[in-house]
Amino acid sequence: MNSKVVVIGQGYVGLPLAISSAQAGFKVIGIDLNEEKVSRLNKHQSIVEDVSDAELKSVSESGKYQATTSYSIDPTTEIICICVPTPLGSNHQPDLEILKAATQDVGKSLKAGMLVIIESTIQPGTTRDVVVPILEKESGLIRDQFLVAYSPERIDPMNKKFTIKNTPKLVAGLTSGAAVKAKEFYSKFIDQVDVCDSLEVAETAKLLENSFRLVNISFINELAMFCQKIGIDVNDVIKAASTKPYGFMPFYPSVGVGGHCIPVDPLYLAQAARAVGAPSRFIELADEINLGMPTYFVGRASEMLGGLRDKKVLVIGVSYKPNVADVRETPVEALINGLKKSGAVVSWHDDLVKSWNGESSVALGSGYDLAILATPHNYLDLSLLESVPVLNTRGSK
Numbered sequence: 079m080n081s082k083v084v085v086i087g088q089g090y091v092g093l094p095l096a097i098s099s100a101q102a103g104f105k106v107i108g109i110d111l112n113e114e115k116v117s118r119l120n121k122h123q124s125i126v127e128d129v130s131d132a133e134l135k136s137v138s139e140s141g142k143y144q145a146t147t148s149y150s151i152d153p154t155t156e157i158i159c160i161c162v163p164t165p166l167g168s169n170h171q172p173d174l175e176i177l178k179a180a181t182q183d184v185g186k187s188l189k190a191g192m193l194v195i196i197e198s199t200i201q202p203g204t205t206r207d208v209v210v211p212i213l214e215k216e217s218g219l220i221r222d223q224f225l226v227a228y229s230p231e232r233i234d235p236m237n238k239k240f241t242i243k244n245t246p247k248l249v250a251g252l253t254s255g256a257a258v259k260a261k262e263f264y265s266k267f268i269d270q271v272d273v274c275d276s277l278e279v280a281e282t283a284k285l286l287e288n289s290f291r292l293v294n295i296s297f298i299n300e301l302a303m304f305c306q307k308i309g310i311d312v313n314d315v316i317k318a319a320s321t322k323p324y325g326f327m328p329f330y331p332s333v334g335v336g337g338h339c340i341p342v343d344p345l346y347l348a349q350a351a352r353a354v355g356a357p358s359r360f361i362e363l364a365d366e367i368n369l370g371m372p373t374y375f376v377g378r379a380s381e382m383l384g385g386l387r388d389k390k391v392l393v394i395g396v397s398y399k400p401n402v403a404d405v406r407e408t409p410v411e412a413l414i415n416g417l418k419k420s421g422a423v424v425s426w427h428d429d430l431v432k433s434w435n436g437e438s439s440v441a442l443g444s445g446y447d448l449a450i451l452a453t454p455h456n457y458l459d460l461s462l463l464e465s466v467p468v469l470n471t472r473g474s475k
């Protein structure tokens with residue numbers, strides 16, 4: 079098979095997609111505006127944990143994959159997948175500018191019959207009302223002349239059990255022909271592909287999945303605050319409740335959620351909900367609780383030490399979740415800033431992140447007034463702290 083595929087955005091979503099489709103036999107070009115990233119990829123240096131250097135080397139040397147910063151898309155390309163960031167802007171609200179820019183660049187090279195698939199997380203209606211008009215305008219074609227689909231990504235970086243291959247994938251098309259072609263594409267390297275009735279169903283399903291997580295994590299964090307007050311460990315409560323074989327799903331406490339999905343995607347849903355006069359109070363409250371968690375732990379630390387001024391505090395684990403080096407939207411940043419604002423002298427340890435925000439990880443050791451376990455990586459040996467008291471953000475005792 080020599081069908082040509084272009085994947086726009088070579089990050090956590092786009093790179094694994096590009097490599098999986100190359101391994102399935104497609105001839106893949108990965109486009110990314112970040113020159114350094116592209117140069118590393120072409121030297122077979124992976125930039126995400128889920129793709130190994132060896133895999134990159136293998137698909138590159140067999141001529142199935144190449145990265146580039148150029149948007150000059152080969153006119154014989156069959157499928158273009160867009161996997162660019164859809165972040166929150168400075169006002170903490172959805173910002174589609176990157177997606178619009180990438181769609182404009184794709185539109186300029188769009189030819190009749192090509193299939194464009196959006197994988198970025200977006201609000202219901204975005205594919206139909208934002209992406210398709212841009213493609214029409216830039217290409218001079220009308221929507222019947224090309225195919226458009228939406229397929230949300232569910233990748234969970236470093237999850238060894240559920241990979242791109244065995245995580246079911248949703249697809250929806252602007253037309254049924256687009257849905258059929260998108261399903262045919264993904265089915266070459268994904269075990270189960272489910273077609274949704276409309277673009278809006280697939281777009282909203284993705285937002286539901288991550289809003290469900292944010293709401294429940296925030297709820298468990300509230301419960302953890304309650305358990306702390308009455309002197310029990312919330313993890314014991316969760317363990318006990320988890321013996322119920324139906325109707326319960328465990329979520330665990332933390333200093334808040336991070337990454338580019340769970341703290342972000344629900345706000346896409348909340349904005350869309352407000353716009354049609356059906357506001358999601360659950361999401362808005364969950365966001366507020368989530369953003370308040372670092373301050374809550376600054377308060378707990380202050381209580382433990384009788385004030386934080388000039389106290390030496392070691393924060394352990396700064397990435398947004400255990401066992402990854404990813405610091406995007408990490409709530410630990412707000413924790414560290416809050417501690418510093420209260421006068422503490424803060425150091426941090428994270429051997430996976432190593433350097434961040436112009437600072438470097440320090441060794442785990444004694445000599446601190448308090449250690450705060452923020453992100454519990456598996457490699458950590460907390461016995462090195464000796465008698466330093468530990469505030470565990472993953473529990474309530």
Ligand SMILES: NC(=O)c1ccc[n+]([C@@H]2O[C@H](COP(=O)([O-])OP(=O)(O)OC[C@H]3O[C@@H](n4cnc5c(N)ncnc54)[C@H](O)[C@@H]3O)[C@@H](O)[C@H]2O)c1
Nearest residue numbers: 087088089090091110111112161162163164180198199231
């Ligand atoms: N990371 C996840 O686990 C995850 C999971 C599901 C869905 N998503 C969604 O997928 C989308 C992409 O997220 P990600 O985590 O892969 O982001 P990322 O930041 O890891 O990667 C995006 C890449 O796009 C590049 N880029 C930015 N603008 C570009 C442009 N105009 N043209 C070409 N490349 C451009 C960036 O340089 C970057 O390398 C987002 O909408 C996100 O919400 C992410």
